[in-house]
Amino acid sequence: MQDYPQQVRDRLINYRNLFQKELTESELVEILGLEEKLDKSAIAIAVFGMVSRGKSSLINALLGQKLSETGATHGTTKDVAVYAWDAGGKIQLRLMDTQGIDEIGGEIRGELALESAKQADLILFVIAGDMTRLEQEAIANLQKYYKPILLIFNKTDLYPECDRDAIHQALQNIDMQKLISPQEIVLTSAEPKPFKVRLQYSDGRDSQEVWEQPKPNIQSLKERILDLLNTEGKELLAVNVLRSLLEIQNAVTQRHIQKLQASTTIAALVFISEVIGMLISPLRWVDGLISGISTGLFVSWAIGKYPSQKKYLWLIVVLAIAVFVGASGLNNEVARYIQIVGAGLSLLLLFRSLIADIDQSQASGKLGAKTLITEIIRDVPECSILKRFQNI
Structure with a gap:
């Protein structure tokens, strides 16, 4: 099995050494950061979605503790919050709670949320029912960054079983498969609705009703993420680092072309x-x-x-x-x-x-990011989540 992260690291170092004079200071810093990301095997998982879809609750459930603010009104989440997630294994995981794509602030806030997709290696896009046009457009925009996306149908506990199944089927129709394959859809209930429980006492006291909070139902999502990282984690990390290197190489080449034209x-x-x-x-x-x-x-x-x-x-x-x-x-x-x-x-x-x-020819050749991305995606199994990006 190919050690793609090591190949990518070698490519980063060789490119940095060869083009050190042509790289800007910010590009040099970014390449050094990419090298560190590979050394630490750090995977960033960004959580996207509209407000009131349960993004923060989903992160709390994955972390096993309440760290991010929930029940927020529009405009409450002002910055992208990042949390370390210890899910076991050698890979370091970071969960990124992004701004709602429809929060107060309009297009600027939405652009900031989409911009954070560049930093992510995997995207969890959270919905809470039938997809709106805005949500479909947001997924299409996110796919421009060539990042794998899992569609999370959250708050499933709010629907009767027949309605839940109908929504799940609708998410798998032919039009939706252009955006998300059925294998990339996961059902969750990150913060199930509390229900009343009547307590009976054996000492003769009057019974009373209390509200009980069910445990989050996110096991299928955890398993999907961990399975994805165990089987494709190295390839996922390598491709996303290469995507960042690709942008740098394209920028350097364009500056050279402008120099030639002048x-x-x-x-x-x-x-x-x-x-x-x-x-x-x-x-x-x-x-x-x-x-x-x-x-x-x-x-x-x-x-x-x-x-x-x-x-x-x-x-x-x-x-x-x-x-x-x-x-x-x-x-x-x-x-x-x-x-x-x-x-x-x-x-x-x-x-x-x-x-x-x-x-x-930019980003091709022995040091080109595009060349190695094509090789990695060609070699992964047909069922791989990366196959969607075969034609980059």
Whole structure:
């Protein structure tokens, strides 16, 4: 079995060392944080949902103690609260209680909640009945972050069995399966409704009624989470760290592309050197040699350390341009101008093609996050929760 977390760690270190000058300070700090996350085998589980769906109660039930505020009105949960969850095993678990996606504050609060999805390795999306349009839209938005999602149908104790089954079936229809598969739906009752109990005393005292709080019914959720972590925890951790690295690599590559697009001076110098060579060269092959050297150096500078899908093709293109320049160097003035124009157009097309190639090749190659993500998802079993992200 592949040790993907170690492979990811090696990739992080090698990328950080190779691109240290190109990385911003915040990106360097983030990469170091990702390395620490792998070292600690830390899994972050974010709990999402609308208000009054029982998010905080669910976290309390999982933790086995009341830590987060429950029964809150709209706007009470102001920050993302994080709790350590000791569920046994070597993996460190953190539960993140996010803001309600419909809390007071509108779109800004919702955006903050969705932003915390980037930090999560697994998402628990809590509902309490038939899904609303807002909830469906929220799940669709969360899936843009490529994070596995378990749909938690909470407060099931409030429904008669027939209604509960009907809602459960509706959550498994064809349209819903585009968002969540049936295997990713879990039924819970994190804080069951209290019920009255009549107490009878043997000493002759009058009987009395008291309210009794049933125990949370979340065992199926615990088992699903722990089973998921035991079978796919390493792959889950590796993919989510790689997703963060992917964003960094894309940002670094885009900055390099912007630098290339602004480097018209360098392209102009290459063209001028070729023109001078053509004008002063007494021999055709010298024209081609000068063109080949200057264009080759330009291509090498443009690609640099960045992955390229067509690296060997560019070598052939450089040779072709050199041959063209050398072969077209005829001994008359008109042909010489044709030679110069041809060299200029070739350089322009080469420059644009290079930028397109670097753009398409970002995050690929030996250090690319995308390459390893594809490999991991390809190798996991068909029943894996990660298979949903096969086409990233």
